[in-house]
Amino acid sequence: MDVQVIFFGSITDITMVDSVLLNNCTDLDSMVNDxxxxxxxxxxxxxxxxxxxxxxHENIKLKMGDxxxxxxxxxxx
Amino acid sequence: xxxxxxNSIFISGPIAAQKIADDIQKHSSKxxxxxxxxxxxxxxxxxxxxxxxxxxxxxxxxxxxMEKMAVIRESFFAKYALTCMHIYHSLGRVxxxxxxxxxFTSSVHRRDAIDACNEMVETIxxxxxxxxxxxxxxxxxxxxxxx
Numbered sequence: 010m011d012v013q014v015i016f017f018g019s020i021t022d023i024t025m026v027d028s029v030l031l032n033n034c035t036d037l038d039s040m041v042n043d044x045x046x047x048x049x050x051x052x053x054x055x056x057x058x059x060x061x062x063x064x065x066h067e068n069i070k071l072k073m074g075d076x077x078x079x080x081x082x083x084x085x086x
Numbered sequence: 087x088x089x090x091x092x093n094s095i096f097i098s099g100p101i102a103a104q105k106i107a108d109d110i111q112k113h114s115s116k117x118x119x120x121x122x123x124x125x126x127x128x129x130x131x132x133x134x135x136x137x138x139x140x141x142x143x144x145x146x147x148x149x150x151x152m153e154k155m156a157v158i159r160e161s162f163f164a165k166y167a168l169t170c171m172h173i174y175h176s177l178g179r180v181x182x183x184x185x186x187x188x189x190f191t192s193s194v195h196r197r198d199a200i201d202a203c204n205e206m207v208e209t210i211x212x213x214x215x216x217x218x219x220x221x222x223x224x225x226x227x228x229x230x231x232x233x
Contacts, residue, residue: 017147018217019229059215062150078147078215084230085144085175085216086127086187086207 012040012071018081023050038068040077056081095155095173096148100184101126109172109190119169121196123203127187129180137222141181142230147215148177158209166202168193173206175216186218 015028029047034040037058045052058065059078071077097105106126113119132139155173162171169192176186189206193199210216211232218230 015147017145017215018219022229059147059150062147062153078150080147080215081217081229082231083212083215084218084232085146085214086211086218086232 011073012075012077014040014044014077014079016079018084020051020054020056020079020081023048023054034071036068036070037065037077040071044079051079054081093156094148094152095175096146096151096177097174098176098178100176100180100186101174101188103185105174106185106188106190109188113170113192116169116192118194119192120194121199122190122192123196123199124191125187125189125203125207126185127207129182129184129186131182132220134220134222134228137224137226139182139220140223141179141221142186142218143179143221143227144175144177144186144216144218146175146177146217151214151216154214158206158213162202162206166191166193166198167195168198168202171202171206173210175210175214179221 012031012034013028014031016024021027031040031043034043057080059080060069061076129142162168172190174188180186189203191199191203220228220230
């Protein structure tokens with residue numbers, strides 16, 4: 010069960026890559042735990058999560074092919 | 087102007103003053119318009135720890151930004167009596183003194199154009215997934231924060 014996770018802004022300073030493929034994450038919480046295991050500094054980082062381009066504020070189930078984005082606070086303009 | 091592809095708000099690099107002039111000129115045939123309001127964001131030479139910022143490098147989650155912009159756009163046309171609205175934001179490197187954001191609203195009477203333009207600038211900063219990285223003269227970088 011592959012989920013693509015994409016990183017933006019200052020998050021990429023931690024991950025050093027723009028995206029990773031994760032398997033075996035059934036929901037957002039388990040996915041975040043996986044990511045923190047890989048990138049411990051993520052634990053104290055502020056970010057928003059979007060699943061398939063929609064902002065998500067609670068734990069939801071993930072399915073194969075989903076794209077999850079980790080986005081620090083926006084700073085356009 | 088009506089085809090979907092031309093709806094991207096992103097421009098690679100700075101927004102040229104000539105583009106702004108050309109866009110104003112293009113509206114001369116829309117004679118019901120009585121007012122334009124324009125906001126231009128310019129990259130400022132901030133100082134961070136005694137180092138001067140020389141440029142900002144912008145990145146975005148483009149697909150999500152475009153989807154969000156379509157929704158925002160619709161809500162603005164519902165809220166304000168606009169004849170048209172054009173928005174451009176830079177991606178990539180924009181040097182200090184160059185233009186990185188261009189918001190252009192037009193209406194029959196001034197109030198709608200002015201209010202929509204002001205609100206759109208705030209909305210872009212708050213709601214679009216865009217990030218700016220300030221690049222200093224010694225090539226060190228600091229992620230920009232919006233107030």
